[in-house]
Amino acid sequence: MxxxxxxxxxxxxxxxxxxxxxxxxxxxxxxxxxENSNFLVHTDKASFILTLYEKRVNPADLPYFLNLLQHLAAKGLSCPTPVASRSGDLLGTLAGRPAALVTFLEGMWVKRPRTDHCAELGKAMAELHLDGADYDGFRKNALDVNGWRPLFEQCGARSDTVHAGLGDEIERELAHLEAVWPQDLPSGVIHADLFPDNVFFLGNELSGLIDFYFACNDAFAYDIAICLNAWCFEQDLSFNVTKAKALLKGYSAVRPLNTAEYDALPTLCRGAALRFLLTRLYDWLSVPEGALVTPKDPMEYVKKLRFHQSVDTAEAYGLER
Amino acid sequence: MxxxxxxxxxxxxxxxxxxxxxxxxxxxxxxxxxENSNFLVHTDKASFILTLYEKRVNPADLPYFLNLLQHLAAKGLSCPTPVASRSGDLLGTLAGRPAALVTFLEGMWVKRPRTDHCAELGKAMAELHLDGADYDGFRKNALDVNGWRPLFEQCGARSDTVHAGLGDEIERELAHLEAVWPQDLPSGVIHADLFPDNVFFLGNELSGLIDFYFACNDAFAYDIAICLNAWCFEQDLSFNVTKAKALLKGYSAVRPLNTAEYDALPTLCRGAALRFLLTRLYDWLSVPEGALVTPKDPMEYVKKLRFHQSVDTAEAYGLER
Known part of the structure; x- marks a missing residue:
């Protein structure tokens, strides 16, 4: 909310x-x-989204995000495009907060993505990676492998109140990933939060990507791993390899994976599962008693993580070398 | 929220x-x-509001509200107009709830109404009263003088936890109003909740009235009394007689008040203040501990009520006989 x-x-x-x-x-x-306050604005010319950036967004990061959107839109990617003020600024101030006006993107997110939606997502994500290649901004991924342990330490022993043994399970996974996390994979701008609610469709066609406020510079294949977690599990948390295959095929048609990326995929999927497990666990343990907002269940990502732990090679995701 | x-x-x-x-x-x-879930819908033809009616609205009342909006729109009043489905129905079902699609009304509500806004409101309210005169639906006002005591009894002794002596103060006022409440005033369809957030403006011009889900059949002058409470007090709860005069003058220009309405106005204003005091008090005492939603302060209406108690005749509201 x-x-x-x-x-x-x-x-x-x-x-x-x-x-x-x-x-x-x-x-x-x-x-x-x-994270932010969003308002839908109609003028006699067009529709816009006005965003007020609340305290969870670091104001120092806003130029990275807004310039990125402008860069991507100029390349032809369908995403909200920041509107410059009469004085040429993308970022303004409203009600004491940083504020931006962006173009309105028609389309709706799909609550139960099908295989054809996953294929479209794969293509659009690869286009985003290619279009962002010459963006000159740089933002470190605050939630990369080095950010997970500090987050876990803030949860501490309380992890076991969510599920018996969860603390040990996370500790073992964290130690494993810190030891084997791949370096030097092809990198650039990634979205880093490309969940279904950030991808708009009109019918079966993808109409645009939104909410770039986790965008950062990191391995392209890690963005794929986030999407395999977010798009390819069914309600019962079984992994739908047909959807994964469609996503990877759509992606590879635009930007083929190299051998290192192929080999790293199971590890990256474990890392992506752990990243969302940890932020959900932190939110779950931080919510005030009696609050009306129910945080998302961290156990969903424990189950996804266990699936990826059972995977040996990227073939399990339907990807052929 | x-x-x-x-x-x-x-x-x-x-x-x-x-x-x-x-x-x-x-x-x-x-x-x-x-009270309801509202969604803004864009199609390639126009914008609409889709409303899902949640449990605080009685489904049996929905035909009264929707037919009223259609009646008023046909008379030329600017309000959301229900769209009939291909099969001719104004009311449908979505997600297991009663649902309606209404036209989108451009405009914004004014957070700090000025005198000219009050004049426009007066005119539009009088037009609503005239336009509704031949509407053949009937809905009793569930929150009229007969509805206040049952509401107060649900608050009971807990009233004094909000403010020492509040229970006695309400009891005295209730007894007074039950004894003197005017009958046989000119009546018809009233909005009954015409607060600033239900009145849209474009610049200085009123662009429409929304949210008719308290509409009912009651005395026209009671609707005026609600507006005097909702529009004519300043932030410090001082009464702005210039705004009241503008509101009443705007109203009277379209539909003049008769002598009985003139004489009843101070009593009606006390009643309107008590009605909102009681619903706010009830909500205040009903909110679960730790909830994120802060209910509106009932003391605001205690202070407004005390002002009206000090008034002898409608002249105090800037109205000349």
């Missing part, structure tokens, strides 16, 4: 007036994004 | 497909209305 910052009439008029976007007709808070 | 019911892709496609509204392009939950 999104946070909603109250915006006064005068501040809103002044903010919208600083852009050449036409007359403001409507302004509604929308239930999208958990 | 609105409730959000999850809607599956297939259900949504089937629901939108049952209307002749074009191709679905976007569907976003919006933070508007506390």
């Amino acid at each position: 999104a946070v909603y910052t109250e915006v006064t009439d005068e501040e809103l008029d002044a903010f919208i007036g600083s852009y050449d976007v036409g007359r403001l007709l409507s302004f509604k808070g929308i239930a999208e994004g958990v | 609105a409730v959000y019911t999850e809607v599956t892709d297939e259900e949504l496609d089937a629901f939108i497909g049952s209307y002749d509204v074009g191709r679905l392009l976007s569907f976003k939950g919006i933070a508007e209305g506390v």
Whole structure:
């Protein structure tokens, strides 16, 4: 559930007036994004999303994200495009917070992705990786292999309150991944959070990618591993290899994987599962008692992790060498 | 904060497909209305609001509300207009709930209404009262003078936990209003919840009225009394008689008040203040500990009530006989 910052009439008029976007007709808070306040804006020219960046986003990272979106849009990728103000700025201030106006992207996310959606996702992700190759910004992945242990230490012994033995299970996995984590894989800009709710479709066609606020520079194949976790498990947490194969085939058709990436895939999938397991565990243990927001169940990613631990080679994901 | 019911892709496609509204392009939950789930829908033809009615709305009342909106729109009042499905129904079912699709109304509510906004509100309210005069539906006001005591009894002795002596203060007011409440005032359809967030403006012009889910048949002047409470007090809870005068002048220009309405206004204002005091008090005492939603402060309406108790005649509201 999104946070909603109250915006006064005068501040809103002044903010919208600083852009050449036409007359403001409507302004509604929308239930999208958990980190920021998002508003759908209608003007007599077009629709836009106005985002107020709340405290979980580091303001120093915003130029990386906004310039990236502009770079990708210029390359032809369908994503929200930041609108420059009359004075040329992509980033403004509204209600005391950093704020940006981006173009509105039609489309809806798919709650139960099918195989053809996974194929489309694979293609779009590969295009994103190619389009971002010459982006000159750099942002370290704060949640890469080096970020997992500090997060785990904040959960500590309380991990076992979620599931008996969970602490030991995570400790063993963490030690393993720290020892074998692949270096020197082809890298560049990755989305790092390409879950179904960040991918819009119109019918069977992918209409765009949104929510780049975890984007960073890391191994391309790690982005694939995140998507295999997020898109290719069924409700009962069985792995759907047909979807995985479609995703990898769609991706490879645009950007073929090299041997190192192929070999690393099972390890990267374990890492991606652990990363979401840890952030969910942290959120689960941090939620105040009686809160109305139910955090996502960390056990979903424990089960996904166990599947990847059983995998020897990328063939298990339907990928042929 | 609105409730959000999850809607599956297939259900949504089937629901939108049952209307002749074009191709679905976007569907976003919006933070508007506390009783229902509201979604902003874009199609290739227009924008709409899709409402799922949650449990606080009695499904038996929905035909009254939807037929009323259609009646008022046909008279030329600017309000959301229910769209009939291909089979002619205004009310459908989505995600197991009653659901309706209404036209999208451009405009924004004004967080700090000025005097000119109050004048526009007065005119629009009078037009609503005239336009509703020949509406053949009937809905009793569940929160009229007869509904207040049962609500107060549910709060009981806990009232004093909000403010020492509050229980006695309410009991005295209730006894007074039950004794003197005016009967036989000119009546018809009233909105009964015409707070600033239910009135849209584009610049200084009123663009429409929304959220008719408290609409009912009651005294027209009681609707005015609700608005005097909701629009004419400043942040410090001082009464702004200039705004009240503008509101009443705007109203009277369209539908003049008779002598009985004039005389009843101070009593009606006390009643309206008590009605919102009681529902806020009830919500305040009912909120679960640790909940993220902060209920509105009932003391605001205690202070408004005390102002109206100090008033002898409608002249205090800037109204000349």
